[in-house]
Amino acid sequence: MKSILNIKDNILELENILYKEQSLEELDRSIQQLFSRxxxxxxxxxxxxxSIIPTKNLEFIVWYQDPNAITETLLIKQNSFDAYIWKSANQKWYLDDLYSRPHEIAQKLIESIPVFHSxxxxxxxxxxxxxxxxMHFDSTSFPKFSKVKPKDCREVLTWDDRFLLVGTQQNNLKIYSYEEWNALIGRENFYLD
Structure with a gap:
């Protein structure tokens, strides 16, 4: 898998968001809009x-002493990745009680969130x-990795020059080589005739 393009530009844009004087709710919206773009x-x-969660719930989980933070914390979560952003009494943003400089926070987030490298x-x-x-299971938006379309695309979600991903729902996905797929289609068409 590859990473998103322009990682440095995205880090800089997130850093600029963190420099703005804003509430946690505004920060939440701004980061979500950036990630969507x-x-x-x-x-x-x-x-x-x-999600915005009570900061008190994180005491002794994310940090070991009272961080003197505002009452709410922004949680950004994807699979096993969790990041907590909160503002201290000094009005500085912190990430996981480890990073306080906007560039560090932005870099850590962009480099650590799995989807940006997937x-x-x-x-x-x-x-x-x-x-x-x-990934969303939406057969209309799957990326295609080859311009050469398979002969029979029923149930084919995506393909490249060697393999096809076939299925109708999340629990019946299967990878086929072109030879395997053509043989299966040949057998199905034989029984239909």
Whole structure:
């Protein structure tokens, strides 16, 4: 899998958002809008989940002492990745009680959020992303990796020059080589005739 393009530009844009004087709710909206723009070219990928949670619930989980933070914290979550952004009494943003400079926060987020490094390059990677829940199951938006379309595209979600990903729902996905797929289609067509 490859990473999104222009990672440095995206880090800079997020850094600029963190420099603005804003509430947690405004920060939440701004980051979500940025992430949506970053993934605009990849509508099949799922954005991380955002939620605002009580800061008190995180005491002794994310940090070991009272961070003197505002009462709410922004949680950004995707699969096993969790990031907590909160503002201290000094009006500075913090990430996981480890990073306080906007550039550090922006860099850590962009470099750590899985979806930004999960751009599929073949049907096997699409299958993996579907299985781990980082991709929407929408047969109209799957990326295609070859301009040569298979002869029979029924139930084919995506393909490249060697393999096809076939299925009608999340629980029946299967990778086929062209030879296997053509043999299966040949058998099905034989029984239909």
């Amino acid at each position: 970053i993934l605009k070219e990849y509508p099949y990928l799922k954005l991380p989940m955002f 751009i599929p390059e073949n049907p096997k990677e699409v299958k993996h992303l579907l299985e781990v829940g980082m």
